[in-house]
Amino acid sequence: MAGPESGRDEAFHSLRVRRMMPQLMVIGCGAVFDQYYRGALKALEARGMAQVLALVDPDTRRTAGLERQFRSARAFAAPAEAFERATPDLTIIASPPGWHAEHALAAFDAGSHVLCEKPMAISVEDAERMVAAARAARRVLAIGMTRRMYPCLAEARALLAAGAIGDGLRFVYREGGVYGWPVGTDFPFRRATGGGGVLIDKGTHVLDFLCALFGEPVAAAYADDGHTDGVETTCEIALVFPGARGKVQLSWSQPLANGLHITGSVGQLTLHPWRLDAVRWRRNGGAWETRVSPATWPCDLRPNGRRGVPRTYEDCVYYQIVQVLRALTHGEAVPVTGEQGLAVVRAVQACYGKATPLRLSWLAEAEQARADALHWSRQT
Amino acid sequence: MSGPVAIVGAGGFVGTRMLEMAVLEGCMDVVPVVRSFRSVARAANLGVPHRLGDAASPASLEQALAGCDAVVNLTSGDPAEILRTTQSIYAAARAVRARLLVHLSSATVHGQVEQPGLADDAPPLLDHWMSYAREKGHAENFLRERMADGRLTIVVLRPGLIWGPRSPWVLRPAAELVSGTAYLVGSGEGICNLMYVDNLVRSIAAVVGHPANATGFYHLADDETTTWREYYAALAAGLGVDVATIHRVPGDRYRAGVRGLVEELKKLPPYRWLKDRLPPEAKAAIKLRLRLALERDRPAQRGASAGPAVARDMWHLQTTRYPPPTGRYRATFSLQNATSFAAGLAASLAWLRFIGLDERDGAPG
Structure with a gap:
């Protein structure tokens, strides 16, 4: 059966035989590209690790x-032409x-491998088509879930696996601004x-991060503030994982007390959003301690290159x-992988399937009642 | 009214609440106007169609304001743009033949208010140290000159600190209280010139609904006069913070600390020049290094051991001596504030709990 492993093997053999620098195409050169990919790709080109050709x-x-910034690249208005x-x-x-989905399928048709920015897709069907097409094309x-590269994630996983904070884990993950x-x-x-809104945007990252820590989630409850013609700007999810349960709160419209806080039977673990290389943890009653992760990643394409x-x-x-x-x-x-990305898309859609109006406790009762009546889940 | 009310700057704190109240209370037919698509996000849940209009460009604004009876200017942002933005909005309001322009100014144009009974039409301080206050003053004077020709009803509202759920004037003191870095200047008896956001929105709505030409300047504030000590004590009690952890700083003069110096540095032209030209990855790296260097080890230093970082704006606000009189507004528009300090505080605390600010060390309940 063709799976991700066979796709990787094929890629490996193809490039090794040709002994060429990987050639890249970028579809979509807007804000995400400008903010994140442009600098990274320029660095890769400068170090002779890849060449942007379209x-x-x-x-x-x-x-x-x-x-002008990518000398070997040609510009195209549409993927088909490219x-x-x-x-x-x-x-x-x-x-x-x-x-x-459309762009990924076109890439697979052309024999290319794909790195797709998050969210992978806006429907389970689209995500499934992408995974199937990758398999068929080998x-x-x-999926660009960039937070998987956070060293603090590796450190948190190690601490949890070592039972540093015990079992019966409860968590709160807030991300808002x-x-x-x-x-x-x-x-x-x-x-x-x-x-959707903030769930499909920030929530995709957050759910993937939690999946990396705890495994496959089940959405026990989901509530948001979206009206009929709008998308949610604030939402809350109750999630159950094997060995952990907790709450996720996300917002586009207001700041939240951001971070991931995990409480176990014998201690606590905290990940702050801006500190990617370290976690803070403590045993119950003990002092907080900062643990800098020793995790490193390859910097180049040499077999035993720099990290x-x-x-x-x-x-x-x-x-x-x-x-x-x-x-x-x-x-x-x-x-x-695409399969892992698909799991997150499924989790997001499961949340939307359970959507109820979010209780905004500072609103007057009449305002909350009106917001409830206007909620998108209540419209036919 | 012959048309809807345009909210220019609808993506801000007040604009979002005004839009939310319009939808949930059905009190006003509004058209939100924002400068860029990103500003749609804050109220994207409401599903109200936004119009794009750059407040710095009259031509772009004219299209956005087309068909509107009244224009409410709630724009904020770069102080250097305040006057030009006000001029553009005035020109566009005139061009589309709007009946009314409501301009949100600020009580800060009068500085620390050293005398009681400040007149509503008192001129602003144009030599204020704070560029925001200075530019708001210039914008007021621009509109003052245009009030005389009577071509457009111009109402300038001067609220104090706009507070309530989602307000920086709630979040900032609350975050400092929780982290043990809150401070009061002197004895904390300075006037905290609060204006609850819902009271402000209703005040704007009353101006819009007023049938007569009420051109002029109006102070706005909540009914109760609250000192900074009372405000901080109320927030602290709601958050379970011991008021003894609130630091006291001298009230004789402002002393710039590291934070104050950094804020001053950010206002220098070379800083802005560099900021506009650095690639995102370089900015992120510099920001991280600065943060690692400056950030306190928060959980370890919570409580009395964490020192305050006194900000110049907060120091000056805390030395305000008198509340502005609001009688002229009340007499003209026949509106009393509906939300008391106690009710506003309860809503604000409910919001702070919602966002998780009351949780100690992030521990889930």
């Missing part, structure tokens, strides 16, 4: 500007989420094009691309 975006002014003229080893998909499908992403359209704020520690989110994007390229060049594992 930049695809309907905004030709944007790609024209980028052509795949006619170029044969990339890896296609990075950073287009709006509603287009991910190509790698990696006023939305500041420089989007170029209102696609993320319409259910038809964005698939480094990502300290910022931007660093993590670089290390993530390196790891995906190593999957193509050395047959190593990608940070997050």
